[in-house]
Amino acid sequence: MKNRLKVLRAERDWSQQDLADRLEVSRQSVNAIETGKYDPSLPLAFRIAELFDMRIEEIFLRG
Amino acid sequence: MAEKTKNVGKGFSGRQPGFWAAAFALAMCAIAFAEHRGLLGGWRSLPFVAAATLFLFPLTKAANNRQAAAGALSPATRRYNRRMLIWSLGYVLCLGIAMTVRNYLHPQGALLWGIAVLPSVPMIFFVWTLARYVVEEEDEYLRYRQTSAALIGLALVLLAGTLWGFLETFGVAPHVPAWWVVPVWAIGLGLGQMVMTSAERRTGRT
Numbered sequence: 001m002k003n004r005l006k007v008l009r010a011e012r013d014w015s016q017q018d019l020a021d022r023l024e025v026s027r028q029s030v031n032a033i034e035t036g037k038y039d040p041s042l043p044l045a046f047r048i049a050e051l052f053d054m055r056i057e058e059i060f061l062r063g
Numbered sequence: 064m065a066e067k068t069k070n071v072g073k074g075f076s077g078r079q080p081g082f083w084a085a086a087f088a089l090a091m092c093a094i095a096f097a098e099h100r101g102l103l104g105g106w107r108s109l110p111f112v113a114a115a116t117l118f119l120f121p122l123t124k125a126a127n128n129r130q131a132a133a134g135a136l137s138p139a140t141r142r143y144n145r146r147m148l149i150w151s152l153g154y155v156l157c158l159g160i161a162m163t164v165r166n167y168l169h170p171q172g173a174l175l176w177g178i179a180v181l182p183s184v185p186m187i188f189f190v191w192t193l194a195r196y197v198v199e200e201e202d203e204y205l206r207y208r209q210t211s212a213a214l215i216g217l218a219l220v221l222l223a224g225t226l227w228g229f230l231e232t233f234g235v236a237p238h239v240p241a242w243w244v245v246p247v248w249a250i251g252l253g254l255g256q257m258v259m260t261s262a263e264r265r266t267g268r269t
Contacts, residue, residue: 016134017134020134024201025202025203025204026134026135026136026137026202026204026205027133027134027135028133028134028135028204028205028208028263029202029203029204029205031263032204032263037262037263038204038207040203040204041203044203
């Protein structure tokens with residue numbers, strides 16, 4: 001699943017570690033999600049959406 | 064949440080976990096070879112096995128450092144590494160006690176059964192350690208990663224065990240004691256971690 005995490009992070013000038021700290025996950029998790037290697041669970045997807053104040057489908061894209 | 068990178072060692076103390084794992088494996092292979100040649104055997108091997116086990120200390124430290132550098136050292140991972148180290152030492156200790164009692168006391172009956180079972184006891188705690196990690200790990204990606212590595216280790220045990228079992232049945236391979244499942248599983252766990260890391264690098268990470 002594609003996502004806009006890297007772009008959203010860059011817009012806020014956050015490093016992967018910054019985002020990881022805000023989500024309370026490992027930097028490796030952020031990396032895995034950003035690169036599409038791992039799709040987050042629904043609870044984590046909601047946390048990401050809440051952090052960026054967006055809807056889940058605005059961050060995670062089909063295909 | 065994973066701990067941030069801190070004080071990743073350089074030089075001798077900063078070597079990769081693979082170096083210490085290889086050193087441990089080589090030492091054990093050398094002991095096995097010496098036993099095969101009749102130079103060691105039984106309780107005489109124990110001091111050498113105990114010395115080789117010391118490699119597990121820098122291995123655990125190097126694993127912690129590497130995981131911290133990769134942004135993947137969660138508190139649960141640290142506990143997992145520590146417990147694995149403790150029970151690896153416990154395994155060597157139980158094995159040493161069992162072999163010493165057998166060689167010096169020549170027990171029979173219930174005591175013989177007891178010391179035969181003793182080296183298997185730490186295995187219960189290996190499994191418990193893995194189960195506790197899955198329960199305690201709050202980072203879902205790290206949990207997925209470790210679970211995948213454990214499944215690769217299990218796959219290796221099943222494949223190697225089945226293959227060797229049939230080779231033995233058809234008389235083309237010598238008998239291998241069933242306790243070899245532990246080192247084979249440990250090797251599989253390490254290979255699983257390498258497979259996961261390799262997959263991550265292919266997607267342009269780490």
